[in-house]
Amino acid sequence: MGRTSKDKRDVYYRLAKENGWRARSAFKLLQLDEEFQLFQGVTRAVDLCAAPGSWSQVLSQKIGGQGSGHVVAVDLQAMAPIPGVLQIQGDITQLSTAKEIIQHFEGCPADLVVCDGAPDVTGLHDVDEYMQAQLLLAALNIATHVLKPGGCFVAKIFRGRDVTLIYSQLRVFFSSVLCAKPRSSRNSSIEAFAVCQGYDPPQGFLPDLTKPLLDHSYDFNQLDGPTRIIVPFVTCGDLSSYDSDRSYPLDLEDGSEYKYTPPTQPPISPPYQEACTLKKKGRLAKEIRSQDCPINTVDTLPQ
Numbered sequence: 504m505g506r507t508s509k510d511k512r513d514v515y516y517r518l519a520k521e522n523g524w525r526a527r528s529a530f531k532l533l534q535l536d537e538e539f540q541l542f543q544g545v546t547r548a549v550d551l552c553a554a555p556g557s558w559s560q561v562l563s564q565k566i567g568g569q570g571s572g573h574v575v576a577v578d579l580q581a582m583a584p585i586p587g588v589l590q591i592q593g594d595i596t597q598l599s600t601a602k603e604i605i606q607h608f609e610g611c612p613a614d615l616v617v618c619d620g621a622p623d624v625t626g627l628h629d630v631d632e633y634m635q636a637q638l639l640l641a642a643l644n645i646a647t648h649v650l651k652p653g654g655c656f657v658a659k660i661f662r663g664r665d666v667t668l669i670y671s672q673l674r675v676f677f678s679s680v681l682c683a684k685p686r687s688s689r690n691s692s693i694e695a696f697a698v699c700q701g702y703d704p705p706q707g708f709l710p711d712l713t714k715p716l717l718d719h720s721y722d723f724n725q726l727d728g729p730t731r732i733i734v735p736f737v738t739c740g741d742l743s744s745y746d747s748d749r750s751y752p753l754d755l756e757d758g759s760e761y762k763y764t765p766p767t768q769p770p771i772s773p774p775y776q777e778a779c780t781l782k783k784k785g786r787l788a789k790e791i792r793s794q795d796c797p798i799n800t801v802d803t804l805p806q
């Protein structure tokens with residue numbers, strides 16, 4: 504497979520590189536903003552699960568451009584620096600990370616909290632959905648400590664069987680909860696984004712980091728009647744924008760000639776680093792010992 508084949512198969516991957524974004528995810532946030540004007544009046548924002556940093560790049564450009572904005576980005580993985588973005592390396596499900604984030608907003612709450620977090624998917628859908636929900640709830644928990652009243656929370660969700668439980672929990676804290684699918688998010692993926700506007704926690708609610716928001720005694724399948732929340736589903740991104748499930752020819756319709764662009768910011772310490780180094784040295788394959796060599800059975804058949 505040549506290095507241009509991914510550009511052909513994934514137009515948003517290619518456009519991300521050409522526009523200087525570190526990941527194609529940038530288009531998801533931009534398309535969500537087109538629909539919901541997420542950045543209007545925003546000067547302070549938190550980007551949870553931010554690496555490699557394309558959402559932080561968008562935030563930095565949209566709200567930090569004048570130097571007055573304030574963006575805090577958090578991820579398990581190290582991220583190359585972005586101007587105007589304060590970075591924290593940590594696990595958002597850990598109390599210590601949550602406290603570190605919160606302390607940056609004491610006295611001056613955030614207008615927007617976004618979370619594009621995704622666990623390493625296992626392929627076991629129930630497990631993946633559960634892990635994703637845990638990540639979202641950790642993000643919501645942090646949001647309840649840092650968001651100003653009326654603030655906005657946007658988080659990746661997996662539209663799985665029990666997603667209604669998540670919507671119910673989000674509705675406790677926000678006056679409006681919608682499920683949005685940007686055009687740059689593949690139709691074939693169960694990924695979507697919960698867009699929660701108008702932060703308005705219940706009267707008397709005291710944010711408490713020690714209490715997990717997911718009640719494990721819930722029987723997910725028993726949600727019925729008023730507890731079963733169905734939220735509006737909105738697709739966003741102009742209909743004329745590229746379809747993320749299609750392959751496009753390398754020379755796009757605007758007549759511009761294709762020229763390969765390398766990635767904007769290669770990962771700084773990816774988990775596959777060692778494998779790449781070994782491969783370069785030709786030492787990735789397992790050593791073949793003489794007793795492992797397959798025997799050519801035709802040649803050695805007894806006469």
Ligand code: SAM
Pocket residue numbers: 525526528529551552553554555556557558559577578579580593594595596619620621622623638
């Ligand atoms: N929005 C990012 C961008 O535009 O570049 C892409 C985010 S990527 C899809 C998901 C990220 O979630 C990964 O970088 C991963 O390290 C992070 N993540 C997963 N679990 C996490 C956790 N518990 N705490 C912090 N980050 C986490």
